[in-house]
Amino acid sequence: MFNFFIMNILKEYRIIPIEETFDTIKLLCPKNVDMSLIEEIRFITGKEIIPQFIAPDEFSQILQKKLSEEEIQIEDKSEELYTSQDILFDDESAPAVSFVNSIIIKAVTLDASDIHFEPYENKVQVRLRLDGVLQNYNIIPVSLYESIVSRVKVLSNLDVAEKRMPQDGKIRVKVASKDIDIRVSVVPTTYGERVVLRLLPKTEKVLSLEELGLIDEDLTKVKGLAKKPYGIILSTGPTGSGKTTTLYSILMKIRSPNRNIITIEDPPEYQIEGVSQIQVNPKVGLTFAQGLRAILRQDPDVIMIGEIRDSETAQIAVQSALTGHLVLTTLHTNDAPSAVARLADLGVEPFLLSSSLEGIIAQRLVRRICQNCKVSYEPSQEELSELGIKNRYIFYKGTGCNECMNTGYKGRIGIFEVLEIDENLKKTIIKTQDANLLREEAKKRGFSVMFEDALKKVIQGITTAEEVLMAIKAQENV
Numbered sequence: 001m002f003n004f005f006i007m008n009i010l011k012e013y014r015i016i017p018i019e020e021t022f023d024t025i026k027l028l029c030p031k032n033v034d035m036s037l038i039e040e041i042r043f044i045t046g047k048e049i050i051p052q053f054i055a056p057d058e059f060s061q062i063l064q065k066k067l068s069e070e071e072i073q074i075e076d077k078s079e080e081l082y083t084s085q086d087i088l089f090d091d092e093s094a095p096a097v098s099f100v101n102s103i104i105i106k107a108v109t110l111d112a113s114d115i116h117f118e119p120y121e122n123k124v125q126v127r128l129r130l131d132g133v134l135q136n137y138n139i140i141p142v143s144l145y146e147s148i149v150s151r152v153k154v155l156s157n158l159d160v161a162e163k164r165m166p167q168d169g170k171i172r173v174k175v176a177s178k179d180i181d182i183r184v185s186v187v188p189t190t191y192g193e194r195v196v197l198r199l200l201p202k203t204e205k206v207l208s209l210e211e212l213g214l215i216d217e218d219l220t221k222v223k224g225l226a227k228k229p230y231g232i233i234l235s236t237g238p239t240g241s242g243k244t245t246t247l248y249s250i251l252m253k254i255r256s257p258n259r260n261i262i263t264i265e266d267p268p269e270y271q272i273e274g275v276s277q278i279q280v281n282p283k284v285g286l287t288f289a290q291g292l293r294a295i296l297r298q299d300p301d302v303i304m305i306g307e308i309r310d311s312e313t314a315q316i317a318v319q320s321a322l323t324g325h326l327v328l329t330t331l332h333t334n335d336a337p338s339a340v341a342r343l344a345d346l347g348v349e350p351f352l353l354s355s356s357l358e359g360i361i362a363q364r365l366v367r368r369i370c371q372n373c374k375v376s377y378e379p380s381q382e383e384l385s386e387l388g389i390k391n392r393y394i395f396y397k398g399t400g401c402n403e404c405m406n407t408g409y410k411g412r413i414g415i416f417e418v419l420e421i422d423e424n425l426k427k428t429i430i431k432t433q434d435a436n437l438l439r440e441e442a443k444k445r446g447f448s449v450m451f452e453d454a455l456k457k458v459i460q461g462i463t464t465a466e467e468v469l470m471a472i473k474a475q476e477n478v
Helices: 002-012 035-045 055-068 095-110 142-155 216-226 243-254 287-297 311-322 336-345 350-356 379-389 423-431 435-443 451-459 465-471
Strands: 016-020 023-028 048-054 112-118 124-130 133-142 167-175 178-189 192-201 229-238 263-265 275-279 300-303 328-331 357-369 372-378 393-397 409-420
Touching: 002 035, 016 055, 023 035, 023 055, 023 379, 035 048, 048 055, 055 095, 095 112, 095 124, 095 133, 095 142, 095 167, 112 133, 112 142, 112 350, 133 142, 133 243, 133 275, 142 167, 142 178, 142 350, 216 243, 216 357, 216 409, 229 243, 229 300, 229 311, 243 263, 243 328, 243 357, 263 287, 275 287, 287 300, 300 311, 311 328, 311 350, 328 336, 328 465, 336 350, 336 357, 336 409, 336 435, 350 357, 350 423, 357 393, 357 465, 379 465, 409 451, 409 465, 423 435
Parallel strands: 023 048, 229 328, 229 357, 263 275, 263 300, 300 328
Antiparallel strands: 016 023, 112 124, 112 192, 124 133, 167 178, 178 192, 357 409, 372 393
């Protein structure tokens, strides 16, 4: 068992103690370690130091894991005065600095997408969004919260003195080998300023089409759509359903030195070599519609529009598709057939829709069962009835463990429906844009709704019935 000082080597010196004997201490260090730190530890402990050197990148990963395993605690010192002077120094001993650093390290290690600081009358709740769901993580004493908010503001270049107006900022940090961009939002509430940090890993790779979770039949359909020389491919679903990720996967599939690919987004979520990406900026008049007009003068082969939000953008997108461009874009609808009605509502004429639309991919994200604590069980009759299943199956769930922060889930996967617009459907679209009629017509040609894909993933033990029922309603899709 390490003594108190040795336990603090990890936090104070960012060096990992491995083993301690009566007269020696073995330490894991990066090859580029400052040797004066080793000498300082030797002087304080009076013991021989045996350093074990490894590559800096490998050391950073191990250090991140060790720090994330440390229980994050912050002492309540209500009677002590914390001045703004203290939090301007990047000093690990300052409670605000230490806590903010620790919570970011923990969030990155758990692959959390957001950190929420929520002030109430007698406490401040910290929550992490893991796999799309907020989880309670820690409680901060009210007396220390102002220092933590100030620390976040200093890091993100916000006005520390301004507490009455919302503020937005950015932080860039590095955790191990990961570069992380953090978007900061601060909003005043009744009991103090509410802070949300959105974590955006810059090094996160774009998933391939094969990694999205498409079944073989739908994967073949999407690959076929990606080969189209022109037309519109729509990705639809609610906010946070992975629509843009799907479009990026298609871009990765079709990019080549022979193609000019340009995107306009708000903001770009991934950086792809070989693809020119434009960020909308309404403050200077660069809207989706304005940017799209400019893109058309850049001789593009493929255009990706982050989202169709208005009639003007929809009209330009359709005209672009009709003049020989492949257009990828997103739309907010519940399923694939409803996208046709939505575009019609935006003023696109039915004959233009039928001529330009090539395919629609509708999707949701559901959480994967944690493989570390996965167990099988026999579902109740009630559970089977909710899913509309008559046969008996063995289902799976996660019991909760350290790997998944006791949620039973780790990671997410998409559930999909892919609607190819063939000649018969094009004729139907000219006659009607009613989603129900289009769905029935598509089913005659083998179209599978999203709920069927979700059931397959439940039976295969990929996700749970509970997740599916939260994502989509059985009665709306069967």
